[in-house]
Amino acid sequence: MIRGGHQHGFRGWARYAPFVPILLLFLGSLTFALTKSSQLERDMRIAVTQNMLWVVTQTQREILELTLAASLIEQDAALITQRFDLTLSRLNLLLQGPQARYLEDLGHLDEVRAIAAALIALDPVENADHEGLHAALSALGQELNPRINRIANEVMMADWAKAAARLDDYRATQRLIILAVALAMLAALAISWLLLRNQRQLHHAELEQLRAANLLEQERDISAMYRDFAAIVSHQIRTPLSLIDSAMHRLSRKGAAVTAQDVQERRLIVGDAVGRLTRLVDTVLLLAKLDNAQLQARFVPLAMGDLVQGIVAEARLRHPGRVLQVSCAEGPLLARGDAHLIGHVIDNLLSNALKYSPADSPVELRVFPQGQSLCCAVTDRGAGIPESDRPHLFDRYFRGNAPEAGDGTGLGLALARELAEFQSGRIILESWQGKGSVFTLWLPAARAERTLADTRDSAGPQERLHG
Amino acid sequence: MKYISPIAGAVALLIPGLEAHAEMPILTLSSAQHSTEITLTRDALKALPQHRLRTSTTVTDGRPVFEGFLMRDLLETHGLVGETVIARALNDYQIEIPLTDFEEFDVIGALYMDGEALSPRDKGPIWIVYPREDHRELQDIRYDTRWVWQLVSLHVE
Numbered sequence: 001m002i003r004g005g006h007q008h009g010f011r012g013w014a015r016y017a018p019f020v021p022i023l024l025l026f027l028g029s030l031t032f033a034l035t036k037s038s039q040l041e042r043d044m045r046i047a048v049t050q051n052m053l054w055v056v057t058q059t060q061r062e063i064l065e066l067t068l069a070a071s072l073i074e075q076d077a078a079l080i081t082q083r084f085d086l087t088l089s090r091l092n093l094l095l096q097g098p099q100a101r102y103l104e105d106l107g108h109l110d111e112v113r114a115i116a117a118a119l120i121a122l123d124p125v126e127n128a129d130h131e132g133l134h135a136a137l138s139a140l141g142q143e144l145n146p147r148i149n150r151i152a153n154e155v156m157m158a159d160w161a162k163a164a165a166r167l168d169d170y171r172a173t174q175r176l177i178i179l180a181v182a183l184a185m186l187a188a189l190a191i192s193w194l195l196l197r198n199q200r201q202l203h204h205a206e207l208e209q210l211r212a213a214n215l216l217e218q219e220r221d222i223s224a225m226y227r228d229f230a231a232i233v234s235h236q237i238r239t240p241l242s243l244i245d246s247a248m249h250r251l252s253r254k255g256a257a258v259t260a261q262d263v264q265e266r267r268l269i270v271g272d273a274v275g276r277l278t279r280l281v282d283t284v285l286l287l288a289k290l291d292n293a294q295l296q297a298r299f300v301p302l303a304m305g306d307l308v309q310g311i312v313a314e315a316r317l318r319h320p321g322r323v324l325q326v327s328c329a330e331g332p333l334l335a336r337g338d339a340h341l342i343g344h345v346i347d348n349l350l351s352n353a354l355k356y357s358p359a360d361s362p363v364e365l366r367v368f369p370q371g372q373s374l375c376c377a378v379t380d381r382g383a384g385i386p387e388s389d390r391p392h393l394f395d396r397y398f399r400g401n402a403p404e405a406g407d408g409t410g411l412g413l414a415l416a417r418e419l420a421e422f423q424s425g426r427i428i429l430e431s432w433q434g435k436g437s438v439f440t441l442w443l444p445a446a447r448a449e450r451t452l453a454d455t456r457d458s459a460g461p462q463e464r465l466h467g
Numbered sequence: 468m469k470y471i472s473p474i475a476g477a478v479a480l481l482i483p484g485l486e487a488h489a490e491m492p493i494l495t496l497s498s499a500q501h502s503t504e505i506t507l508t509r510d511a512l513k514a515l516p517q518h519r520l521r522t523s524t525t526v527t528d529g530r531p532v533f534e535g536f537l538m539r540d541l542l543e544t545h546g547l548v549g550e551t552v553i554a555r556a557l558n559d560y561q562i563e564i565p566l567t568d569f570e571e572f573d574v575i576g577a578l579y580m581d582g583e584a585l586s587p588r589d590k591g592p593i594w595i596v597y598p599r600e601d602h603r604e605l606q607d608i609r610y611d612t613r614w615v616w617q618l619v620s621l622h623v624e
Contacts, residue, residue, distance in 0.1 A: 062558065086558050088588040089617065097528040 018194055026187035033180035036173050043166070052102050053159055056152040059090035063148055067141025070134045080134060081124045091116040106158055108151050115144055222291065228397060229284075236280050236409050240273035247273075275318060279347075280409070286344065287415055295422065297338035301446030304333045304342075304367050304374055311346050312365060319354055323362035333367055335374040335443040337423040342443065345427075348416045349378040349439045356402060357382035357436065369445060373425075377440040385431040393429065416441075493592050494576075495620040498547050505545055509578070509592065515540050518575050522600045525611050533577035533596045539569040541576060542623065549623040554595060557587065557617035564595075564613050566623070572605065573598050576618065590616035 066083040069076065093099060094112050103109040118140060127133045247266040251258055289295040305328040312326050335342070346365075353363045357380035364379040383402065385393060392398045394417040397410040413427075420427050424444050431437035492506035515536035523530050542552070548566075555561045568574055577596045578585060585591025594616040599605040 058558070082557070085587045086617075089590065092589050093526060097526060099526065 019191060022187050022190050022194070026184050026191065029180040029183040029187065033177045033184065036177050036180070040170060040173050040177075043169075052099065052155050053152065055090070055093060055099060056148065056155050059087070059094060060145065060148045060152055062087040062090045063141050063144050067138055067145065070137035070141060075130070075134055077124070077130060080137065084119075084122075084124055084137070088116070088119060091119065102155075103151075106151075106154055108154070111147065111151070115147065118144070225291075225396075229287075232397065232409050232411075233280065233284055237277065240276045240280075243273040244270050272318070282344070283409070283411055283415055286341075286419065287411060290415075290418055290422065297341055297423070299336055299338060299423070301334045301336055302339055302342065304328075304335050304376060304443075307339060307342060308346060308365060308367055308376060311343055311350065315347065315350050315354070321359060322354055324350075325362055325364045327364070327366050329366075329368040331369065333369065333374060334446040336446040337425065337443050341419050341423060342441075345416045345419050345441055346376055346378070348412045349427075349441065352412060352439070353378050353380035353382070353437075355408075356380060361436075370442070372445055373442045374445045375440050375442055377438050379436060379438045381436040384433040384435055385429070385437055386433070390429060390431065394427070494618065496541075496545055496547060496623075497620070498623040499549065500623075512536055512541075512576065512578060512593070515544060518573060520573065520575055520577075520596060520598055522596065522598055524596075524599075524614070530600075531581045533575060533594070534579040534582075535575045535577035535593070535596070537569070538574045538576055538595070542566070542569065542621075547621075547623040551624050553622040553624065554613070554615040554618055555620045555622070556615050557619050560615065560617075562612055562615060568597075568610075568613065572602060585616075587617060593618040 062083065066080070066087045069080045069083045091112065094103060095109075095116060100109055103112055122133055122137050122140060124130070124133055124137075247269045251262065251266055254262060286295070308326060308328070312324050316322070316324055350363065350365065357363060361381035363381075364377075366375075366377045366379070368375055368377075385400065389398075389400045393400070394413050395410075396414040398414070399408050399410045417427050420441055420443070426442050428440045428442065429437065430440075492508050494507045494512065496505040496507065512535075517534055518537050520533045521530050522533065542548075551563050551565050553561060553563050575596050577594045578592065580590075580594070585594055595614055595618055597605050597610055597614060599610065604610075
């Protein structure tokens with residue numbers, strides 16, 4: 001068991017082996033897609049903050065504003081200074097950090113530096129000659145305007161080229177992401193499929209184990225039952241065998257003095273013993289077949305009146321001294337069942353009634369219809385069955401405390417009930433202490449169109465039941 | 468809306484040496500609720516509780532240290548309440564900033580960068596600076612546009 005469990009565990013792990021590469025594929029593609037898309041997001045964020053064209057055109061605008069202020073007929077020194085400062089602040093911005101690097105890439109950083117230097121040379125705060133300075137500023141502004149315009153132009157071109165290249169990049173990245181996600185989805189599908197399959201296999205294996213355990217349990221129950229069974233039955237076989245043995249012994253001791261009457265007496269004893277043995281073997285066989293679900297039966301409509309008469313006639317032969325009364329109700333009295341099995345049940349009830357009632361009391365057998373059923377009641381005038389015994393009366397190996405019960409197997413009534421139930425019937429017990437008992441076999445009633453005689457002769461449809 | 472001429476703000480720049488002429492107004496405050504305008508000198512702004520902030524920017528290299536007043540302190544001091552503020556720069560650049568920005572983040576009106584007074588020839592005299600390194604959500608173009616430099620007026624609505 002332990003070895004088996006270990007092997008099962010190992011197989012369990014092996015079962016997960018195909019997951020590893022697929023899981024890696026799934027996680028790998030997903031990670032790749034996520035990394036790429038976050039790169040894309042970052043790149044777009046940086047791209048959107050670059051606003052170089054705006055910065056350059058704003059510079060151009062300030063240069064124009066300064067030129068305009070310096071060219072006015074009515075000069076305003078404060079306005080010119082303010083315009084000068086603003087222009088310088090724009091140029092300073094162009095010469096700082098990311099803007100400077102951009103211009104350097106474009107090859108215009110030095111030119112912007114030169115422009116700023118040219119402007120600073122005409123700083124209104126440092127120059128006293130306002131009129132000459134304003135004329136110079138106006139001239140410088142007119143000279144700078146086309147130069148800064150050309151830079152703006154190139155910045156725009158560069159921006160567009162970068163934007164186009166970036167869009168190409170985005171498209172390629174997007175394609176990769178889609179591919180990676182598709183791959184991840186495929187991997188996820190594969191994992192789901194494998195999981196589902198493994199679960200099914202596991203479930204199947206569990207069911208198998210359960211079934212095996214059940215079988216083992218059943219096997220144990222059955223072997224235990226047959227141990228009891230063998231013990232009781234062997235005792236039951238020994239009794240008639242010893243009867244036969246002693247009868248034969250007596251005959252052989254008498255030797256030549258044996259009379260015809262002696263032989264007749266011994267023959268009756270031996271016949272009875274053989275009959276008991278036969279019935280015992282019958283009972284055992286039937287029980288074994290029931291237990292192994294191998295009991296075969298032919299369910300047909302049976303004329304119960306005829307069946308009961310036959311059984312009673314045989315019982316009278318076995319019990320010559322006893323009074324057996326039979327009464328049948330009017331009508332066809334058809335029941336559905338197997339003739340042999342029903343015969344066994346009634347014979348058993350009858351033997352039981354004879355056994356547990358005084359030899360001088362009659363045993364009565366009545367056949368009558370009751371609703372959708374057909375009943376066969378066996379009444380004895382025995383001591384009745386104690387209240388405490390009744391619930392167990394039909395259990396296997398149950399033997400009551402009555403003195404007559406001593407040599408029973410405890411199987412007869414159990415088999416009778418099991419056979420009744422096997423034929424969709426049942427046995428009902430009524431008992432009165434000191435007065436007697438009634439065992440009634442209830443069987444499903446059959447319709448009148450077919451009888452046992454019909455089925456015997458015709459090749460009509462037959463019902464055959466296996467177990 | 469009433470704005471003083473940008474020239475008024477620039478008057479101070481006529482004469483070199485900002486610190487020497489701290490009495491010239493450099494910022495105008497107005498509100499939709501009040502008809503009067505408040506003009507503030509550099510000294511008045513420096514009188515507010517000063518706040519330091521080290522952060523990278525989108526237009527410079529490195530991580531300069533900015534120093535100035537908290538925007539919410541400025542508005543609170545002058546009893547200006549509303550939903551948004553329209554910030555305007557010397558070159559007429561204009562943008563609407565929700566006042567919640569100043570409540571949620573320590574946004575400053577920087578007067579100094581790396582210990583030096585911001586010049587109108589660069590991004591001075593006032594540069595609105597967000598603590599973009601302390602809050603990831605501030606690293607966004609929608610916030611970058613609110614970094615108004617050469618700030619001259621604020622109008623609360």
